[in-house]
Amino acid sequence: SVENVQVVHPRINIPKIAKYFGTKGRYEEVNPYLLDDIRAINKTLLKPPSVDCVPVHLTAVIRHGTRYPTAKNVQKIQRLYDLVSREATNDEKWLHDIITKWKMWYTDDMDGQIVEKGRDDHRHLAVRLAKSFPSLISEENLRSNRIKFITSSKHRCVDSTVAFIEGLKKFWEVKDMDFGYEVNDSLMRFFDQCRRFIEDVDKNKMALKEVELFKSSEEMKRVQINIANRLQLQYSKVTPDLVEAAFYLCSYEFSIKSVNSPWCNLFNEVDAKVLEYANDLKQYWKRAYGHDINRKSSCILFHDVFSRLDQAANEIRFGHVTEAVTVQVGHAETLLPLLSLMGFFRDETPLTADNYVLQGNRTFHTSRIVPYAANLVFVLYDCEEGLRLQFLLNERPLAFPGIGHSAPLYEAVRGRYRDLLEGCNFEEECQVPKTSGSKYTEL
Ligand SMILES: O=P(O)(O)O[C@H]1[C@H](OP(=O)(O)O)[C@@H](OP(=O)(O)O)[C@H](O)[C@@H](O)[C@H]1OP(=O)(O)O
Numbered sequence: 001s002v003e004n005v006q007v008v009h010p011r012i013n014i015p016k017i018a019k020y021f022g023t024k025g026r027y028e029e030v031n032p033y034l035l036d037d038i039r040a041i042n043k044t045l046l047k048p049p050s051v052d053c054v055p056v057h058l059t060a061v062i063r064h065g066t067r068y069p070t071a072k073n074v075q076k077i078q079r080l081y082d083l084v085s086r087e088a089t090n091d092e093k094w095l096h097d098i099i100t101k102w103k104m105w106y107t108d109d110m111d112g113q114i115v116e117k118g119r120d121d122h123r124h125l126a127v128r129l130a131k132s133f134p135s136l137i138s139e140e141n142l143r144s145n146r147i148k149f150i151t152s153s154k155h156r157c158v159d160s161t162v163a164f165i166e167g168l169k170k171f172w173e174v175k176d177m178d179f180g181y182e183v184n185d186s187l188m189r190f191f192d193q194c195r196r197f198i199e200d201v202d203k204n205k206m207a208l209k210e211v212e213l214f215k216s217s218e219e220m221k222r223v224q225i226n227i228a229n230r231l232q233l234q235y236s237k238v239t240p241d242l243v244e245a246a247f248y249l250c251s252y253e254f255s256i257k258s259v260n261s262p263w264c265n266l267f268n269e270v271d272a273k274v275l276e277y278a279n280d281l282k283q284y285w286k287r288a289y290g291h292d293i294n295r296k297s298s299c300i301l302f303h304d305v306f307s308r309l310d311q312a313a314n315e316i317r318f319g320h321v322t323e324a325v326t327v328q329v330g331h332a333e334t335l336l337p338l339l340s341l342m343g344f345f346r347d348e349t350p351l352t353a354d355n356y357v358l359q360g361n362r363t364f365h366t367s368r369i370v371p372y373a374a375n376l377v378f379v380l381y382d383c384e385e386g387l388r389l390q391f392l393l394n395e396r397p398l399a400f401p402g403i404g405h406s407a408p409l410y411e412a413v414r415g416r417y418r419d420l421l422e423g424c425n426f427e428e429e430c431q432v433p434k435t436s437g438s439k440y441t442e443l
Helices: 071-087 093-100 116-132 139-143 155-172 195-202 205-215 218-231 240-257 262-266 269-287 292-296 299-318 332-341 410-416 418-422 426-430
Strands: 054-063 147-151 325-330 375-383 386-393
Touching: 054 116, 054 299, 054 332, 071 093, 071 240, 093 262, 116 155, 139 155, 147 155, 155 325, 195 205, 195 269, 195 292, 195 426, 205 218, 205 269, 218 240, 218 262, 218 269, 240 262, 240 269, 269 292, 269 332, 292 332, 292 426, 299 332, 299 375, 299 386, 299 410, 299 418, 299 426, 325 332, 332 375, 386 410, 410 418
Parallel strands: 054 325, 147 325
Antiparallel strands: 054 375, 375 386
């Protein structure tokens, strides 16, 4: 297929700007050791809280694997390609390559579907998690239905779930059984069912005003000028939307085909950091701390995760946990609200259009948090001094905000999130009050 034409060693030809691709970034950029061995696990990082601890339950919330651009972005790429092939002039080899060799191979019908690399992302992640937690993600547990799979209804998520199962089956050479999955949009696409989010944020242009304002910022203007100069095009023709399309085009060519595309020459690292910030702003205001409802729309998933942990915690007292593992596959817009609800990556100062420089040291860097196949893993351990909960982001331990221990007592975590556990009601948070209407109508 067209996406497989050029295959190169993964360490060769990495664009310098690859670590700034945000939600369009490759998983390997957050864990570069995988470039040498895609099945490698970091045993020093992934160990039980202490030797007497036995893992009893694992819940993983995973973003789908690498995908094609959405139809909206394919159209932007088409407009960019038309402009550059018609009007750009310079003597650089890369531009010559774009005009004479590069083909516009993206089509509308690709619309966010999974690519082969995306299936591999999940096949390999499945094997690594099985190697990291062999007593939970085991052949025996798979065969006895103690591993449950739940996915969003979108093709890219269903296909990722199927690939994850395939990865496990191949790892254990299971050929005589098939395993199903549950499609559950209430859990994995809660944002689509939260009316308050839809009205106040999704359909409300004012909710993303910082994203719009950043398009006319000095930083973005400088990027436009740089690109206009590199292509010897009129500045007015290089709009922020086309700049973004070119940046993502470089990212798609790299994540889908592993090539350092000639399009990547349009950017240096300074430009890339600006575009990374533009994407972080979108994620911040649409899916994270920007508006309370972004986080609260994930209450339903938060309760689901904790009810599984509670169930395992209760059952282990009688010696047997029914559901050893839950694998839940969704979107960046599933993971980010949940992470924010739990207080991860919260910067003191909000990300805005006019504080790009100040935010140079922000913790909210989506390139590091939600690349393709990003994963949140909760592992409950039975230890001598009680139950402990370990949290991993992208296969690395991450301390719960406000709790010093890397695998605190489960009760301490429940204490930390008491308000959410006792409240955070999806129906209540998501209803639109009849009298007040939308939060931004008067703006
Ligand atoms: O900018 P695009 O069209 O790619 O936006 C996608 C979302 O991608 P993201 O902003 O996270 O990079 C996509 O999220 P994903 O996790 O499924 O990749 C989302 O589901 C999709 O609806 C697009 O959102 P938009 O509202 O059209 O911007």
